[in-house]
Amino acid sequence: MKKLFIPAILAILAIGCQKAQQKSTFEWETKFEKTQGTETVTYEEGIQYLETLALYHPELKLQTIGKTDSGEPLHLALLSADQTFDFDQIQNKSILLINNAIHPGEPDGVDASLMLLRDILQDKERLASLEDVVIAVIPFYNIGGAKNRNSHSRANQVGPKSYGFRGNAQNLDLNRDFIKADSENMKSFTQIFHSLNPDLFIDTHVSNGADYQYVMTYLSTQEDKLGGKLGDYMRNQLTxxxxxxxxAKGFDMTPYVNVWGTVPDSGYVQFIDTPRYSSGYTTLFNTLSYVTETHMLKPFKTRTEATYAFLDEAIDYLKNNGKEVKALRKETEEAVKMQKTFPIAWKANKLEFEVRKFKGYEGGYKISDVSRLPRLYYDRNKPFEKDIKFYNQYVADKSVQKPFAYIIPAGHQKVVDLLKLNNIKVTQIHDSKTVNASVYYIADYKTTSAPYEGHYLHYNVEVNSKPQEVTINAGDYIVEVNQSANRYIVETLEPHATDSFFAWNFFDAILQQKEHFSPYVFEDHAAKYLEEHPEIREALEAKKKEDKEFADNAYAQLVFIYKQTPHYEKAHLRYPIMRLEQAPDFL
Structure with a gap:
């Protein structure tokens, strides 16, 4: 009986699948469509919809990878026309990765992706034309935020009726977490990203800021930062x-309007996506990226339709140009392995700009009904179109010459784990070695006065480098800078890089002295040390003449002397990751 029963069930399911594939688009309506574009799916509804699509369409696979801070796994939907879903086997295809609901209060991409996957699966001709393209969708990246629904937290946004919250289960903004990786979400995303190695990445958002006519704006990977032929390709061909x-689809676009409190008719500067952001992170691995930013004051229905159109066109672009993109990425990866100089901070070039047509609204000031003071407003009855300056050229503000390798002491396992998670080759040393290395000392830095995503971020970091003979202990790690991900290596391990591990407080222990002195005890030691080291006394007297405040501060003078003595700990302000400028004998 059992042997007959199982084939019968399978036959019934097969018939059901065939019938389901014949269903009309109307019968597969999403919540967005059923509500005429006023509501977005919940997390549970969205996953259930994808599970149903995958059940009836073998070209779609829904899987879970890793976990998130809220406890649920991270879902990944893969659409592959030939039903090949193995990550290694699809590397010969063009791969698009779409990330939705990193800010769940901005759900346009969630609903657009559900409808787009359905429409492709039900259009057999379109599906067959995508034999060389794989579409990967993370339907809900911030699951904790998606489940924390409300109707009020997006005060500046028109619809939908209810939506998720920006903070995740740790109350982190996940679009600031791509380097520090404080969340389980990011660790799971990293696995997905490197397993797929996408050629194009799109992160879907809704904007804040100025008012203007556009439904869709976009933030592209900053082209100069992307660099080389890949950067030129994005600026001159893809975008x-x-x-x-x-x-042509009725959605004129302009670059993300990074303007606040004014009308952008005098021009604006391109947003710089440092590696803490999704598109800045993906740049480190030579992936072309966009952050779509639909306009907050346009209806949810229109915003979602614009997002659908953008994703649809991106798929077609890869279908027609994917081989060229993959070839450029491969060429760039090889070039990065050989690259000698790496920018680690950027600034806008205010001498160069592109003139663009901009469609805005006239603005002005009127008396506020609240404060009775002047307030900004935009007059939608007075649209304008005019040429404006768009400052989209960036130059390196800081650069470094790459070393042969970095040495990471064994005590910094979190750094090692993140490097490995990002597919960086890390080798452990089994025997102690003495080598010549360059050692950084933190000369100066600033720190944010308020917490920023769970950290007090360092910036304006200045360093001094000193050559030293150092001991590499058994258990330490070496990271050679000859990898296709050299940019990630350099921008995380150079302490004065904008989004370095040092900037994100991974090494704050070196900023605090662990040993000190009692002034009344050290007075006698200091006097004796000055007798034995007249050059230090000479330096002390010179500093007293130059700095009256120092001359009047007895404790400051003791500190000055203390730092010249062997008592002063070597680890204070000494950055623990060392640079090997040349290949050592033991490699």
């Missing part, structure tokens, strides 16, 4: 093509 195609 112009996307703008043209979107315009």
């Amino acid at each position: 112009p093509s996307m703008e043209k195609k979107m315009s």
Whole structure:
């Protein structure tokens, strides 16, 4: 009986699948469509919809990878026309990775992705044309935030009726977590990203800021920061093509309007996506990236339709140009292995700009009904279109020459774990060695006065480098800088890089002295040390003449002397990761 029963069930399921594939689009309506574009799916509804799509369409696979801070696993939907889902086997195809609901109060991409996957699966001709493209979708990246629904936290946004919250289960903004990786979400995303190695990445958002006519704006990987042929390709071919195609669909686009408290008719500067952000992170691995930013004051229905159009055009672009993109990425990876100089901080070039047509609204000031003081407003009855300056050129503000390798002491396991998670080759040393290395000392830095995503971020970091003979202990790690991910290595391990591990407080212990002195005890030691070291006394007297405040501060003078003595600990302000400028004998 059992042997007959199982085939019968399978036959019934097969018939059911065939019938389901014949269903009309109307019968597969999403919540967005059923509510005429006023509501977005909940996390549970969205996953259930994808599970149903995958059940009836073998070209779609829904899987879970890793976990998130809220306890649920991270879902990944893969659409592959030939039903090949193995990460290694799809590397010969063009891969698009779409990330939704990193800010769940901005759900446009969630609903757009559900409808787009459904429409492709039900259009057999379109599906067959994508034999060389794989579409990967993270439906809900911030699951904790998606489940924390409300109707009030997006005070500046028009619809939907209810939505998720920006903070995740740790109350982190996950679009600031791509380097520090404080969340389980990010650790799972890293696995997905490196397993897929996507050619194009899109992170879907809704904007804040100024008012203007556009439904869709976009933040592209900053082209100069992306660099080389890949950066030129994005600026001169990919983005112009996307703008043209979107315009043909009725959605004129402009770069993300990074303007607050004014009308952007005098021009604006391109947003710089440092590695803490999704598109800045993906840049470190030579992936072309966009952050879509639909406009907050446009209806949810229109915003979602614009997001659908953007994702749709991105898929078509890869279908037609994917081989060229993959070849450019491969060429760039090889170039990065050989690259000698690496920028670690950027600044806008205010002497260069592109003139663009901008569609805005006239603005002005009127008396506030609340404060009775002048307030900004935009007059939607007075649209304008004018040429403005768009400052989209960036130059390196700080650069470093790459070393042969970095040495990481065994005590900094979190750093080692993050490097390995990001597919960086890390080798452990089994025998102690003495080598010549460059050692950084933190000369100066500033720290944010308020907490920023669970950290007090350092910035304006200045360093001094000193050559030293150092001991590499058994158990320490060496990271050679000859990898396709050299940019990630350099920008995380150089302490004065904008989003370095040092900037994110991974090494704050070196900023605090562990041993000190009692002034009344050290007075006698200091006097004796000055007798034995007249050059230190000479330096002390010179400093007293130059600095009256120092001359009047007895304790400061003791500190000055203390730092010249062997009593002063070597670890204070000494950055623990060392640079090997040349290949050592033991390698």
